[in-house]
Amino acid sequence: MSALAAKRRSSTETKVTKMNELQLKYGCNPNQKPSRIYMANGDDLPVTVLNGRPGYINFLDALNSWQLVKELKEATGMVCAASFKHVSPTCAALGLKLNDKLKRACFVDDIKGLDDSPLACAYARARGTDRLSSYGDFIALSDVCDELTAKLIKREVSDGVIAPGYSEEALKILKEKKKGSYNIIQIDPVYECAPLETKMVYGISFEQGHNDLKITKDLFNNIVTQNKDLPEEAIKDLIVALITLKYTQSNSVAYAYDGQAIGVGAGQQSRIHCTRLAGSKADTWFLRQHDKVLNLPFKKGISRTDRDNLVDAYINKNEEDICAEENWPKYFTKRPEPFTKEEMAEYLKNIDHVSLGSDAFFPFGDNIERGHRSGARYVAQPGGSIRDDDVIATCDKYDMVMCFTGIRLFQH
Numbered sequence: 001m002s003a004l005a006a007k008r009r010s011s012t013e014t015k016v017t018k019m020n021e022l023q024l025k026y027g028c029n030p031n032q033k034p035s036r037i038y039m040a041n042g043d044d045l046p047v048t049v050l051n052g053r054p055g056y057i058n059f060l061d062a063l064n065s066w067q068l069v070k071e072l073k074e075a076t077g078m079v080c081a082a083s084f085k086h087v088s089p090t091c092a093a094l095g096l097k098l099n100d101k102l103k104r105a106c107f108v109d110d111i112k113g114l115d116d117s118p119l120a121c122a123y124a125r126a127r128g129t130d131r132l133s134s135y136g137d138f139i140a141l142s143d144v145c146d147e148l149t150a151k152l153i154k155r156e157v158s159d160g161v162i163a164p165g166y167s168e169e170a171l172k173i174l175k176e177k178k179k180g181s182y183n184i185i186q187i188d189p190v191y192e193c194a195p196l197e198t199k200m201v202y203g204i205s206f207e208q209g210h211n212d213l214k215i216t217k218d219l220f221n222n223i224v225t226q227n228k229d230l231p232e233e234a235i236k237d238l239i240v241a242l243i244t245l246k247y248t249q250s251n252s253v254a255y256a257y258d259g260q261a262i263g264v265g266a267g268q269q270s271r272i273h274c275t276r277l278a279g280s281k282a283d284t285w286f287l288r289q290h291d292k293v294l295n296l297p298f299k300k301g302i303s304r305t306d307r308d309n310l311v312d313a314y315i316n317k318n319e320e321d322i323c324a325e326e327n328w329p330k331y332f333t334k335r336p337e338p339f340t341k342e343e344m345a346e347y348l349k350n351i352d353h354v355s356l357g358s359d360a361f362f363p364f365g366d367n368i369e370r371g372h373r374s375g376a377r378y379v380a381q382p383g384g385s386i387r388d389d390d391v392i393a394t395c396d397k398y399d400m401v402m403c404f405t406g407i408r409l410f411q412h
Helices: 003-011 056-076 100-105 118-129 147-154 168-175 232-246 271-287 304-316 341-348 366-373 388-397
Strands: 021-024 035-038 047-051 080-085 088-094 137-141 158-163 183-187 196-201 204-209 252-257 260-266 354-358 376-381 401-404
Touching (some): 035 056, 047 056, 047 168, 056 080, 056 088, 056 158, 056 232, 088 118, 088 232, 100 118, 118 147, 118 260, 147 168, 168 183, 232 252, 232 260, 232 354, 232 376, 252 271, 260 271, 271 304, 271 341, 271 354, 271 366, 354 366, 366 388, 388 401
Parallel strands (some): 137 158, 158 183, 376 401
Antiparallel strands (some): 021 035, 047 183, 080 088, 088 260, 196 204, 252 260, 252 354
């Protein structure tokens, strides 16, 4: 038995039978029947369902998110995780340790031994970045799921997980989730797809080459701004941003910091709306680490999901004023002090060294203006706009570093 085969067998005790197709309950919606996944060339599927009954959208999220973490690990050499929702990532993260404030902001400060599992750190970051968007997500892990990562997954609301394998302890934990119906998918880590891919729209077949473009540090050699100081940490973050964008529904923009995507704006028709959406998510991620947010006096028994909603409401002043006299007693042991716009602005103005990526060129300098407001200092975009000079000048105004990669990353 080869070393790879031995590793696969030791990763799970479940015996599986390979198959060419898998019938699904329905397609994107319950009225879309029949539904299945299958290999048109007659080969066996590279995925095995170890538990649950994944649906059509589950598999779309699973297969796209797996490609992301596989490519991100190949590019960085680090374990990683992704949180996917409706065929776009809410976050992708490398397995870097979390500082104490970030552990609290991600609600994992109670986990003993977190620093000992890079995969658990990656998942904690990926799930903790945009917790509202990650509610009911699909998870991708670059490496065999260990026991600690499984424990973290078990206590969050998600639809399923895909990984190249699972330890015996991890599989047992995950099978207990959702009353035994949790979706657990194992994928062959050495599987490579065919060079041509097809899909059908309105009875018409489309065919194109699979997007096998490799995103490496060489893409950032063409620095077009006056400031050309691009440190290694920024390059790593730009790689995270661009690989995240490669698997995000376009138009798309991503902010990255400290080895993770902290704000993803997907599927907007206008690029500035992508930049604003992603920027607001990045701002929220930073503001969640403010002492006022970390020290919110939640009542005992408040669920993790409710806490997510309350934190977002506290920062973004959404549907309900949770600090109002008639509301705060429902959630807190004492009335929180309001988090004022002035306090937020003061906190955010000190944020710096954020990386900003775009799946296509920035057509106007307004995208740079908005990125600067969220701490962006390093920018990677294809270039090629008739207003490139204006975009470059806006970067120079703020002493930012911008690379023209020459590559577009549309995903539809």
